[in-house]
Amino acid sequence: MKKMITLYEKGAHSWRVVARDPARPNHLIDTNEYLISHGDATLLTDPGGQEVFPAVFAAIAEGWDPRKINTLFSSHQDPDVISSLALWLDFNPAIKCHTSWLWCSFIPHFGGDEGTLVPIPDEGCGIEVGGFMLQAVPAHFLHSSGNFHLFDADAGILFTGDVGAALQPPEAPLFVENFSEHIKLAEGFHKRWMGSAAAKNDWCHRARALKPTMLCPQHGAIYRGDDVMRFIDWFEALEVGVLRKAKH
Amino acid sequence: MSSVNGLTVVVALNEAAKDMREHSFQVRIRALDALVRSAKQQSSGLAGFREVSHQMRRWSDDLGTQLESLQKLCGESVVRESQFRTMLRKRRLMERAAQLSPAGALEHCLAATSTRDAKLRTTRLAELHRTIVELEALTQLGLMAIVLSHTAMIEAAGAGNRERAVLSQVAREFGEHANSVLRIGKRLVPLARTAREAA
Ligand SMILES: [Fe+2]
Ligand SMILES: [Fe+2]
Numbered sequence: 001m002k003k004m005i006t007l008y009e010k011g012a013h014s015w016r017v018v019a020r021d022p023a024r025p026n027h028l029i030d031t032n033e034y035l036i037s038h039g040d041a042t043l044l045t046d047p048g049g050q051e052v053f054p055a056v057f058a059a060i061a062e063g064w065d066p067r068k069i070n071t072l073f074s075s076h077q078d079p080d081v082i083s084s085l086a087l088w089l090d091f092n093p094a095i096k097c098h099t100s101w102l103w104c105s106f107i108p109h110f111g112g113d114e115g116t117l118v119p120i121p122d123e124g125c126g127i128e129v130g131g132f133m134l135q136a137v138p139a140h141f142l143h144s145s146g147n148f149h150l151f152d153a154d155a156g157i158l159f160t161g162d163v164g165a166a167l168q169p170p171e172a173p174l175f176v177e178n179f180s181e182h183i184k185l186a187e188g189f190h191k192r193w194m195g196s197a198a199a200k201n202d203w204c205h206r207a208r209a210l211k212p213t214m215l216c217p218q219h220g221a222i223y224r225g226d227d228v229m230r231f232i233d234w235f236e237a238l239e240v241g242v243l244r245k246a247k248h
Numbered sequence: 249m250s251s252v253n254g255l256t257v258v259v260a261l262n263e264a265a266k267d268m269r270e271h272s273f274q275v276r277i278r279a280l281d282a283l284v285r286s287a288k289q290q291s292s293g294l295a296g297f298r299e300v301s302h303q304m305r306r307w308s309d310d311l312g313t314q315l316e317s318l319q320k321l322c323g324e325s326v327v328r329e330s331q332f333r334t335m336l337r338k339r340r341l342m343e344r345a346a347q348l349s350p351a352g353a354l355e356h357c358l359a360a361t362s363t364r365d366a367k368l369r370t371t372r373l374a375e376l377h378r379t380i381v382e383l384e385a386l387t388q389l390g391l392m393a394i395v396l397s398h399t400a401m402i403e404a405a406g407a408g409n410r411e412r413a414v415l416s417q418v419a420r421e422f423g424e425h426a427n428s429v430l431r432i433g434k435r436l437v438p439l440a441r442t443a444r445e446a447a
Contacts, residue, residue: 001348053341058348066353087341090357 002055004035004063005174007214007222008155012039013132015157017216018059021052022170028052029080030170031218034159035064036152041130043071044088045150045159046081046218050110053084057091066091071129073136074099075161075218076144077106086111098127098136102146120148137206139163141199149207156213163203164231165189166220176221179230185220187238194240204236252442254329254372257379258322260439264432265315265322268386271425272311275393278425279304282418285411297403297415300396304422307393311429314389318382321375328372335361335368369447376444383437390430397423 001023008015018033033056034045042064048056060066074082074097088095089111099107101119108117122140126133127150135151142163150159166186176182194200207215208229215223215231223231282301339361346354400419407415 050337050341054344054348057345057354061349061353087338087345090338090342090360091354 002052002059004059007034007216008157010154012130013037013154015152015155015216016064017174017222018056019174020170020172021055023055024052024170029167029219031080032216032220032222033060034216035060035069036129036134036150037064037068038132039130040068041070042068043073043127043129043134044069045073046075046161047072047088048082048084049080050084050087053087056084057087070095071127072097073127073134073148073150073159074103074107075139075149075159076100076147077103078144078162079110081161081218082107083110085116089116100140100144100146100148103144122146124148137210139199139203141194141196142203143193143195151210151212153210156211157216158207158210158212158214159216159218160207161218162193163190163235164215164217164220164223165193166217168220172221174222176223176227179227182221183231183234188244190235190238191240191242192244194238197240200238200240201236204232207232252439252446254325254332254376254443254447257376257436257440257443258325258329260436261318261322261379264436265319268311268315268429268432271428272308272315275304275311275422275425276308278418278421279308282415285414297400297407300400300403300419303396304393304400307389307396311386311389314382314386318379318386321379321382325375325379328368328375332368332372335365339365373444373447376440376447380437380440380444383433383440387430387433387437390426390433393426394423394430397426 002018002021004016004018006014006016014037016035018035021030024030028049028051031046031048031052033048036043036045057066069092072088072095077099082097085097085107096118097107097112097116098118098120101121104117104119120136122138124136124138127136135153137149137151137158139147139149139161141147147161149161149163164186166182167189168185212228213224215228279301282304283298286298286301342354342357342361346358397419400422401416404412404415404419
């Protein structure tokens, strides 16, 4: 079963991650779900695909109160990000889901109605959780054409969706331990998934200026300390939009 | 082989409807042809045949109405079957989540799911039942047409030498179309019954 681990806690403000499911079938990509809580309200980032809903919900119910989740943040429209929406709405029909305006008429194919989705404009905006303001940071074309990351200025944590993602086994450590080894597991993914060099460089400038202390991707280990800037530098230097040639 | 369900019935019905529409069309053409031929004859002995031709046309109309009604039912069944499959999937995931989670965490979801599930099952059963009734009506239509084709044969026998062969041919062809429709109906009724039992 997935585990919930606390990443940051200060008073009523906290970040938790639901990660690493050893029982997950191999044909499903592993995902990290982050719970950002302030007071009695909780936001869940990229709640995951519908097949992983049981594992995600169970882990949250064990370590937290899922009834506190009143907001979802969907970095983009992929099924591994938000296809569990209908199940979350079954649990709590009042849940709102913030996502790029671009996907507001696409994501309802997974569930919800005209009142469920809250559009984020291209330039980003604040998203309120229990009176605390998180910032939706533009990350368009990384990899989705309408894509946002989420920054918490108090905690210094940046949720980066598919940016920073690495394809790792479930027993892998939660935090990056050896950057040069870890990044090998991220390279192919970033070269292929991230299609725009201009968007990537733009994001690198923006992310560097935020000075995050933790960079939390939707897949794979979390970057912290010096590894955050190491990742941004590596990403800036990476050639993206590369289709690997077939071996003959 | 995949098990029989509402979608299997819908696919079979749609395929059969294509065949039946063709039979209906051919009967209509034949009925018109027979009407024209009998109108040319002044003989009062052909009045009965004219009546049979009218009935053939009416039968073709009835078959068309019956097919339309089945088509509508097919559309509704596809919607219901899709809802049912989605519901089964959601229920499986919700039950799994409840099993893994602390007791009571998802009780209200499971209760709501059960209510929706029961409603959907009832509607789905009612629709399958209606399909069976419509298919039985179709079978009856086939039977009626066979009787009608026999009457047409008798009427043709009373025609003059020149028309007898042609009109007998019309009656025989009508009989063949009627038999085809009856066969299709008889094939589909058990399929729909199996789907209803499986539901
Ligand atoms: Fe994605
Ligand atoms: Fe992803």
